[in-house]
Amino acid sequence: MDDAIASIDIPGINKLKSGKVREVFDLGEQLLIFATDRISAFDYILPTLIPKKGEILTQLSIFWFNATKDIIDNHFVTDDVDSYPEAVQEFKDVLRGRSMLVKKAELIEIECVARGYIAGSAWTEYEKTGIVGGVAFNNLKKGDKLPSTLFTPATKSFSGHDINISFEEMKKTVPEKDAEFVKNKTIELYNFAHNYALERGIVLADTKFEFGRLDDKIILIDEIFTPDSSRFWDKALYDKERLLIAFDKQFVRDYLLSTDWDRNSEPPKLPLDIVEKTVERYKEALKRLTHS
Template sequence: MSAATTAISSAEAYVKAPLLYKGKVRELYDLGEHYLIAVTDRISAFDWVLSPAVPDKGNVLNSLSKFWFERTASIQPNHMVHGDVDKLGDLITDREVMKDRFMVTRKAERIDIECVVRGYITGGGWRQYQQTGEVNGHKLPAGMRKNERFPQPIFTPAAKNDVGHDEDISIERMKELVGAELTEQLQEKSIRLYEFAHAICAERGIILADTKFEFGLIDGEIILIDEIFTPDSSRFWAQEKYELDIEIDGMDKEPVRTYLAGTGWDKNSEPDPLPLHVVEETSKRYRDIYNRLVQG
């Protein structure tokens, strides 16, 4: 993928269908039986949408989701119907802007759980472990080191809250919320998908450290929705940067997080705009992960 010059912070000017929902990154348009999901270049951190948007981010997220939805369809059905711009006709006003940043999907009844799988102990999991020796109720061996691989990947769900942050929950709590049977099915599917992608990433010199999925129900069937194995939903590490005990420089919005951490921003008020060099470096990281994963 070569570099774009402008960022698209909203697709509203380009789609001629009713806008049903505007998330932090994606916009859902109503096509009757289906959604058109447009992926903008908006970037969020700590639940705030930052400015300005990051060129190519939406194209990368959408193209990676397409790549993985196609590859995982035989092991887990998903919501994608197609991502073919030629089938949109007059629904869009700019073919070039839209061609890589949308997907037509089935409409699902969302299950309000983020299905997180962790293969390595890092980030929030590492913080929990240091305080309690556990991660979302999984008791873990003593003496683990930061970034160490778990003997088996673990399932650490979070409840999606309407307001405020998603909340880490135990598997027992998830059973209370959505039932034991659905919990077990989602856990099994999530771990299987993680292992499948972990192996493909490894062939390309990338470690898939952790990831999250969203599922929904369509006519009682469990369907994978939203996005899959993108840098917004996953932590990717370049194999050559992998080391224990350090803070690994991830292949995603790390430049943004590092910048924000340096500004002393309190996370409770509108953050200052990002400087151009941070936006450019972030855009480059998104393109790099795409090129490395999809183009091998």
């Protein structure tokens, strides 16, 4: 596909990080976060791009940063490329729509996860132990709504798989007062967005936040409530048939599972119709959530 973007380099600007999807540039007190059109599945970056994905994820994050700013301050500064620093002006046509300028914060190195439904690593843990986030439950089925929102922190590991930890363990590395603060904000943010999305036909099953410290305050950083940081399900299919359809990547996953790929080697390319259907899903998520 023609205008999809795989990566970006800005000569003279230090790239702090190249994640599975985003690239982060260091501008001193600020960072420039750039979303490419890369897509990952089963922990691999796929060799095929999804045109517009980077723009849609950026627009979603910005929408939510604005919608939640009364709950907690966040790192967003601007996405108006004309007001970006001089050093990156030359690249503003590529940056437009798929980047944001943010305040650089000191990372709190915990993935703050809120879960309203049981899925993913929480389901795996529950199947083994009957416990999720330190709470024991009886007879839960995969995808069930939990009686109340759970906070299940995790640490990032080098392998790419996050490791779930208890709140008590989290308090060994994060001061108690701060740990309580981010836990409460995580639950409050999730509950707010869950209710909002539900009215628009999306079940926000769980989500992940990162927080950072800036000027003695804790602020929300990274990306929020995008399909890359959250599990989105289609509400109609969930209500009707209890289908846990990954709103964005289901066609991609289904396709990969239909091939003979062993999930332990370079993944195959996606056919054009899978790419097109996936682009439509991202557009649909953006439309449902941001067009009222």
